[in-house]
Amino acid sequence: MGKTLFEKVWESHVIGTLSNGQTQLLIDTHLVHEVTSPQAFGMLRDLGLKVAYPHRTFATVDHIVPTDSQVEPFADPLAAAMIAELRKNAVEFGITYFDLSSGKQGIVHVVGPEQGITQPGTTIACGDSHTATHGAFGAIAFGIGTTQVRDILATQTMALGKMKVRRINVDGRLRPGVYAKDVILHIIRLLGANGGIGYAYEYGGSVFDAFTMEERMTVCNMSIEGGARCGYVNPDEKTFEYLKGRPYSPKGDDWEATVAKWRAAASDADAKYDDVVNIKAEDIPPTVTWGVSPDQAVAVTEKVPAVESGATPAAQVSIKEALEYMKLEGGAPIKGTKIDVAFIGSCTNGRLSDFREVAKFIKGRHVAKGVKAIVVPGSQIVAKLAENEGLDKVFNDAGFEWRGAGCSMCLAMNPDKLVGDQLCASSSNRNFKGRQGSPTGRTILMSPVMVAAAAITGSIADAREVFGMSA
Amino acid sequence: MALAKVTQVAGTGVYVPGSDIDTDRIIPARFMKCVTFDGLGEYAFYDVRYDKDGKLKGHPLDDPRFKGAGILLSGSNFGCGSSREHAPQALYRFGIRAVIAESFAEIFFGNCTTLGIPCVVASGTDIRMLAAEIERNPQLEVTVDVAAGRVSFEDQDFPISVPDTAREALTTGQWDPIAGLLENKEAVHQRMTALGWV
Numbered sequence: 001m002g003k004t005l006f007e008k009v010w011e012s013h014v015i016g017t018l019s020n021g022q023t024q025l026l027i028d029t030h031l032v033h034e035v036t037s038p039q040a041f042g043m044l045r046d047l048g049l050k051v052a053y054p055h056r057t058f059a060t061v062d063h064i065v066p067t068d069s070q071v072e073p074f075a076d077p078l079a080a081a082m083i084a085e086l087r088k089n090a091v092e093f094g095i096t097y098f099d100l101s102s103g104k105q106g107i108v109h110v111v112g113p114e115q116g117i118t119q120p121g122t123t124i125a126c127g128d129s130h131t132a133t134h135g136a137f138g139a140i141a142f143g144i145g146t147t148q149v150r151d152i153l154a155t156q157t158m159a160l161g162k163m164k165v166r167r168i169n170v171d172g173r174l175r176p177g178v179y180a181k182d183v184i185l186h187i188i189r190l191l192g193a194n195g196g197i198g199y200a201y202e203y204g205g206s207v208f209d210a211f212t213m214e215e216r217m218t219v220c221n222m223s224i225e226g227g228a229r230c231g232y233v234n235p236d237e238k239t240f241e242y243l244k245g246r247p248y249s250p251k252g253d254d255w256e257a258t259v260a261k262w263r264a265a266a267s268d269a270d271a272k273y274d275d276v277v278n279i280k281a282e283d284i285p286p287t288v289t290w291g292v293s294p295d296q297a298v299a300v301t302e303k304v305p306a307v308e309s310g311a312t313p314a315a316q317v318s319i320k321e322a323l324e325y326m327k328l329e330g331g332a333p334i335k336g337t338k339i340d341v342a343f344i345g346s347c348t349n350g351r352l353s354d355f356r357e358v359a360k361f362i363k364g365r366h367v368a369k370g371v372k373a374i375v376v377p378g379s380q381i382v383a384k385l386a387e388n389e390g391l392d393k394v395f396n397d398a399g400f401e402w403r404g405a406g407c408s409m410c411l412a413m414n415p416d417k418l419v420g421d422q423l424c425a426s427s428s429n430r431n432f433k434g435r436q437g438s439p440t441g442r443t444i445l446m447s448p449v450m451v452a453a454a455a456i457t458g459s460i461a462d463a464r465e466v467f468g469m470s471a
Numbered sequence: 472m473a474l475a476k477v478t479q480v481a482g483t484g485v486y487v488p489g490s491d492i493d494t495d496r497i498i499p500a501r502f503m504k505c506v507t508f509d510g511l512g513e514y515a516f517y518d519v520r521y522d523k524d525g526k527l528k529g530h531p532l533d534d535p536r537f538k539g540a541g542i543l544l545s546g547s548n549f550g551c552g553s554s555r556e557h558a559p560q561a562l563y564r565f566g567i568r569a570v571i572a573e574s575f576a577e578i579f580f581g582n583c584t585t586l587g588i589p590c591v592v593a594s595g596t597d598i599r600m601l602a603a604e605i606e607r608n609p610q611l612e613v614t615v616d617v618a619a620g621r622v623s624f625e626d627q628d629f630p631i632s633v634p635d636t637a638r639e640a641l642t643t644g645q646w647d648p649i650a651g652l653l654e655n656k657e658a659v660h661q662r663m664t665a666l667g668w669v
Contacts (some may be wrong), residue, residue, distance in 0.1 A: 012666075020648075022636045022640070028668065036555060039507060039556075042507065063500075081506065127556075129553050142578075143553075143554035143578050145559075145578065145582035146508075146557075146582075148581070151652055154653065155656070156659055156663065157655070158652070193548055193551060194491070194576070197574065229578060314595070317488075317489075318489070318491070413503065413504065433518065434496070434518045437500075437501070440523070
């Protein structure tokens, strides 16, 4: 009987069984950012412990950095204190830190892959739930809490229970105007925000085979929105091609030997899965959320559900609460809903290919009057590559603000925030109440090209119509 | 490291209804601009408790009848979203010592267990029944028996489920795993070497 990648990686990283029955799992690579780490370093100090393997922890600053100007001192003293704390911890404990001045800073889930730190067949953890992004490379990568950040710093291991594996096949060809973001929003809509609890998701099928690494990252990134702590795609030639020559990738003679190891980590053809879900690519529409949970989503051509459509009394309560918060009318089309803000960026959709794709459509067009549109690259390197191609100018000419790298309005811990009940068309990953910085702010999730269509028309729109994509 | 054995948690309860209550709702991101967890308790559920002028909106957590409640009841997929440990840290500092829900998001569940906060799963019917009892008698003493797998109050009780590993960790006082993890340094070093990291 063959094995899944998950089983192979799990088995090669088990150190032993702890007294409570949990597994002690070795973590190859630990990523750290400023928000969930200071308390962990504090705990280490309290316990008199050192970082066991400092060269396997990599830090950067992303959540709190301003994106309009990254010149210090920051206007926000709390943000300044957090970055100062991370710098101090990196020096004291001897870990690699990509600071604002390095030219390599960015969202931790963008930085890992572009530096070649993210590698197939490895375990990766980070105090951030979107760590599953790294699963695009065939890594078992998951988000952890701050106490577990301490555990990994101190021991390079953590306590964990084994997950089951669900294979999600998407076969066929995506229709024009349908992107990786639509694939994951559709999967979450089908399986629910809690459908993946207890599972690792293995994404496969012809759509994933054809996807670029950046598209795979977009899907894996939102595994947690479907309840799955990790999600991955088996490594293939595209994975190796992407990693070749990156700063932390193996070099010289090591390269071929390591690639052979990476190749062997992929799931066997006869691997057995705990569950299998099959989805036809042609059934996936451009998808947008309408509520306050990522599974509250519809095709852009559909209507927002009416309260009565809820199958149970509890479901009806959820719909009612979401409609009230979103100030949407049940049974009305989502298309045409006026927006105030458009945000393109985040660890879900803040990579070079996202900006290139949007730029193709916005030339000669302009953001609608009254709409604030911001574009935030996922890293300083993404920003530089985009600027080398003139993409910043394309965005600026079309009325979008081209910003510096960071998490920005995905969770609004920096100055980029919604105000009052503003509605934002967003390429980010969460539409929770208050997520984008205003306790009454509203978020509609969609692909970057759909955000651009909304920005240009001033309301939720079908990008295929706005940009004349042939169906 | 001697930790308390969390076999039973007793106290009064408070019901926060709803499914998919995410960690952004439990602790909004702006309150995470801090380098310690101290003081997070007052910001638990902040944006659903306070309006924009800082006035209380009438959330169950602020209902004087449920003041001092240590047991939180809720719906399914409680604690979904962000991995922020600030969420259970805020709940603990607010005074919550156990959570009963229909299901829990995995990262939140793990974070709570590591802090010694039992997260126990019960049926929606049982949770709503207990919520109704608490509504009738807010002083009702509720006992979450982690070891026996039951919730009891007055002369009633219902079953709860707790994964074996979490029950073992809580009831034996080993919910913080650091001591066990530190024991296997040699095995970790050998594996790090075998994997080519050292």
